[in-house]
Amino acid sequence: MSLTFTLDPAVTPELRDGILDLWTDVSNAGGSVGFVPPVDRDAIRPELVKHLAAMAEGRTRLLVGHDTDGAVAATAFLTLNTHRLMVHWLWLYTVMVHPRHQGRGYGRDLLAAAADAARTLDGIEAVRLTCRGGVGLERFYASCGYKEVGRIPAAIRVAHGDDRDDIIMLLSLD
Template sequence: MADTDIDPEGFVTGPHRVDTPHPGLVDALADLWGRVTVAGGAVGYTATDSVDELRAGAEELVEDVRNRRVHLITIGQQHVLVGMAVVRPRRLPVRRHTGELAWLAVDPALQGKGWGKQLLDAAVVQAQALGLERLDLVTRSGQDLDRFYEANGWVERGRWPGAVRVAPGDDRDEIWFTRDV
């Protein structure tokens, strides 16, 4: 991962929808996921996961963006990716009116400044533009993310106790949310 200095008070651009991924997007995503993960964030990885694992996940996401299977929304600071959201429309005929907020991540240095809400709002607008009627998401307990999503119009629909293992002896609940868009 790159050594990145993020200015908590610096200028941030976006949110922007990524239609054509640039060559450095895989590394930028892996770097962001690494910074969020090391700070304890919930992006699907643990602090012991290798950079190669992060890059593999980022390569898969970028391929999905290229093939229009997902819609990526980003924010940046001085050419550094500092936040992202991913909307994944459902593909089965009976679910085509729905989609998933597959990722929402903000660099730890910028958390608590409203960027997560801006990305979340942009994801809802993107879902509406795609003709979706409902979104769902899955997150984990332990970081007050449930309060964040509830404050932004999402409704908790269920929990799976202990479904997420962050580290040995540190199991968290998986929490399911939905929202009409």
């Protein structure tokens, strides 16, 4: 079984709810996607609305992976850099694979599909993302071709007394 990836799908209520459910499930499973468990859909909804607004403005592109049942199983948001001196790279945000699908190589598939999507965009030479330290994500991204290019110590406060590094990773598309 593999995922079917679509760049810029139509945002239907079903897709919106599928992303919201995915984000909630990933967060509650301990995923590093901007929230700390426990979290519910109502807490995540405002962040999703921001992503959808950026899509409507043409600043962000959505890559979604559906499983064989048609459920939203993975996402990544490709956000164009608007700074005139940095338009040659984009940000990759909210990279998620549903917990029930983890361990099957779908994360690698998602990152490969995101890189392929970035290559279709005029002038994009690199993909940049950040990840939370302390959970091994930098090793996973490195195994997918990303290089650590920066680290801000203790930039992410997960809980009182639990600060994590914000790790900056870059994938050259050349």
